[in-house]
Amino acid sequence: MIRAYALTKRYGDATVVQDLDFTVRPGTVTGLLGPNGAGKSTTMRMLLGLDTPTRGRSTIGGRAYATHSAPLTEVGALLEARSIHPGRTAFHHLMALAHTHGIPRSRVEHVLGLAGLNSVAGKRVKGFSLGMGQRLGIAAALLGDPAALILDEPVNGLDPEGVLWIRNLLRSLAAEGRTVLVSSHLMSEMALTADHLVVIGRGCLLADTTVSAFTTAAGGGSVTVLTPRTTALRDLLRGPDIEITATPGSDRLEVRGTDAEHIGRTAAAHAIPLYELTPHTASLEQAFMDLTQESVDYRINAPEPTGAPA
Numbered sequence: 001m002i003r004a005y006a007l008t009k010r011y012g013d014a015t016v017v018q019d020l021d022f023t024v025r026p027g028t029v030t031g032l033l034g035p036n037g038a039g040k041s042t043t044m045r046m047l048l049g050l051d052t053p054t055r056g057r058s059t060i061g062g063r064a065y066a067t068h069s070a071p072l073t074e075v076g077a078l079l080e081a082r083s084i085h086p087g088r089t090a091f092h093h094l095m096a097l098a099h100t101h102g103i104p105r106s107r108v109e110h111v112l113g114l115a116g117l118n119s120v121a122g123k124r125v126k127g128f129s130l131g132m133g134q135r136l137g138i139a140a141a142l143l144g145d146p147a148a149l150i151l152d153e154p155v156n157g158l159d160p161e162g163v164l165w166i167r168n169l170l171r172s173l174a175a176e177g178r179t180v181l182v183s184s185h186l187m188s189e190m191a192l193t194a195d196h197l198v199v200i201g202r203g204c205l206l207a208d209t210t211v212s213a214f215t216t217a218a219g220g221g222s223v224t225v226l227t228p229r230t231t232a233l234r235d236l237l238r239g240p241d242i243e244i245t246a247t248p249g250s251d252r253l254e255v256r257g258t259d260a261e262h263i264g265r266t267a268a269a270h271a272i273p274l275y276e277l278t279p280h281t282a283s284l285e286q287a288f289m290d291l292t293q294e295s296v297d298y299r300i301n302a303p304e305p306t307g308a309p310a
């Protein structure tokens with residue numbers, strides 16, 4: 001279990017992580033999701049004792065990271081900025097790490113296999129592609145057979161096969177009962193990998209929810225209805241959670257809070273003709289963008305139309 005209690009980080013006047021409270025449970029993949037600059041890496045660095053929180057605290061397995069005597073066996077980490085000796089081979093890099101914790105050579109060989117690096121184990125790391133470097137970082141994270149994993153943007157640089165590999169790996173690690181926290185700025189990827197989501201924007205907690213609850217909420221789009229009897233249908237559909245917008249002078253209704261099936265059945269039961277019944281579901285990516293819109297640090301602005309005043 002990983003827990004954050006009012007975790008806060010300030011750099012000068014800027015608060016980059018603010019009062020984050022969340023729990024990452026064993027047996028699940030939890031996605032730490034947010035746009036670029038939201039504070040995901042800073043949060044992970046604080047969980048791993050690499051940045052000192054300005055306020056608040058965090059625990060892994062019930063204790064602060066710094067108090068673990070053999071951290072590699074408690075928590076495996078993959079951070080964005082890695083320092084790997086470029087002249088070392090993948091095998092020697094992992095062996096050097098293994099020596100610090102008394103981990104046997106057989107485990108090094110095992111994680112090289114898990115990461116799909118057997119054929120390049122003897123190659124110097126400086127010749128590695130970004131994707132191979134990511135795989136090596138993941139092999140290092142798994143080296144101590146840890147109960148918890150913290151991975152910062154692990155799919156960065158991976159090809160489609162690599163993305164699928166990491167997705168299956170994370171799910172199988174969680175199925176073994178491990179605690180898995182993985183960051184991403186891609187909602188679509190997290191929707192396929194994670195069970196639970198902790199969404200942050202500008203360092204603040206925006207959502208702490210299951211992926212299925214997020215998906216259901218995202219699916220709560222509107223339904224367009226065209227009928228010559230708008231008033232009658234509107235009266236029949238009226239309800240406490242139902243919002244209906246009519247366009248004056250037209251046959252169009254926009255209905256929120258119920259689905260097309262209910263609208264169609266209600267209309268049929270009262271012999272109300274429908275010309276159109278179109279559900280609009282928000283995509284997960286759109287729901288994520290809507291949630292984080294206010295908190296995007298680096299927005300790409302559309303170019304000014306030509307002739308606009310300077």
Ligand SMILES: Nc1ncnc2c1ncn2[C@@H]1O[C@H](COP(=O)(O)OP(=O)(O)OP(=O)(O)O)[C@@H](O)[C@H]1O
Pocket residue numbers: 011016034035036037038039040041042043185297
């Ligand atoms: N050492 C530092 N000094 C000052 N500001 C920092 C430092 N580290 C991070 N920041 C700022 O903190 C904010 C959060 O950065 P962080 O890297 O945690 O975000 P992120 O969500 O991981 O972003 P990305 O998806 O781009 O990796 C950013 O505005 C960043 O510029």
